[in-house]
Amino acid sequence: MGAEAFLSGALRGYYAANEITSVPEISMREFGIGEFGRKISSRHLSFRDNAALNHFLREKAPFYISYSNALYEFPGARPMEAKKMAGADLVYEFDADDIKTACKESHDSWKCTSQKCGREGKGRVLACDACGSGTKVEEWVCPECIAETRRQTLKLISFLRDDFGFSEGIAVNFSGSKGFHIHVRSESVRGLSKGARLELLDYLTATGLDLNSLGFRYDKDPKKRSFVCPRRSLAKGWAKRIFRTIESAFESGDASKLAVMGGTRQGAAEKLLAEKEKILGHMDFPQGGVLLATKGVDANKFWAAFLASAVDDAKLAKEGFEGNALGVDRQTSVDINKIVRVPGTLHGSTGLCAKEVPLEKIHSFEALDECVVLPESDVLVSNARAPRFYLGKKWFGPFSGEDVSLPLYAAFFLLARGNASLSDESVP
16 A cells, blocks of 8 residues: 555545535535645536535545635536636635744755755745755744734734624635635625725735825924824724724833834833823824824834834735735635635645634634544654654654654655655555
């Protein structure tokens, strides 16, 4: 028995014991499946109901199964135009690979693709620092980088509820690999065009945000020379989010943080904190808000720097890779023909469950623990190669080519990645 057959057996065992009922309006969704080493090998599948889907999963046990965010009159038809779209949910995706986190320096690694060079190192480096050639990056996940995707997910949910008014129809699931999928299933979004979906994404990521149009600007009038703002009590949308950040920074009493955000000295930040009540009070003047400074602090420079920091902190995702400032996956967010992982199914590259997460439990959800659903029975693998990694409340490794006995869920994780081989002793 090879690794593929072994992994397929584990998948088959899972689907024999579990019922998948997570896809709403299932008869109107297109499905796609993938095989070992290939996430999408076939599309244009459809199922009339949950019973048909589960029969298929038990018979075929695909390594991957995804479904459309769009609803169609004829989901199994081809080409795409023949399906006759009836609308599409909004779907957002956060992937740990697209968000910079310090932990990548410890668990990711890279190797130059030039045979003449061969340089390698730790972290996520996309261009060789010796010869400039491209690199091959080996990516891993840990509780720290998954926690960052969770933080971004919570931030997105806040936008969806507070700024867009979506009080119902929001669903979240772990992707089964490196992040989270957020679905908005509502009639109010299903008719949105790709352009409209892009506008929503630009709002979420503060792309093109104009602080002046929100009412934050420096008044150059010699008699005033102050930084004006909208009234705090009347603020909505991005203005309201900025005020929250201002209030949080001043209420925290952290002069170091305030100095960094405002690009000023620690001593100046301490003076500003001493004027906290006055500064916060002036933001809600009936005649119009004012962002005060204090003696020795340039109001224009301080508030311009602070507001830029506030927007950067409030928008979705921190700076990503390859100049990508979108930790949220852009293609998934605007592509109405996209298919994404079916919640409750297993991800064929990890063996982890794409588990649904109740909104009230996201803040404490530990994916690398709670999405481990395969058995703990021992499996002997050979030539294991991995940095120290975490699964199922345990740390494993590092491994550098040795034979090792692992719980089935951890063995699946390495075998599916090609970071180990199935030992002859594990083959019946």
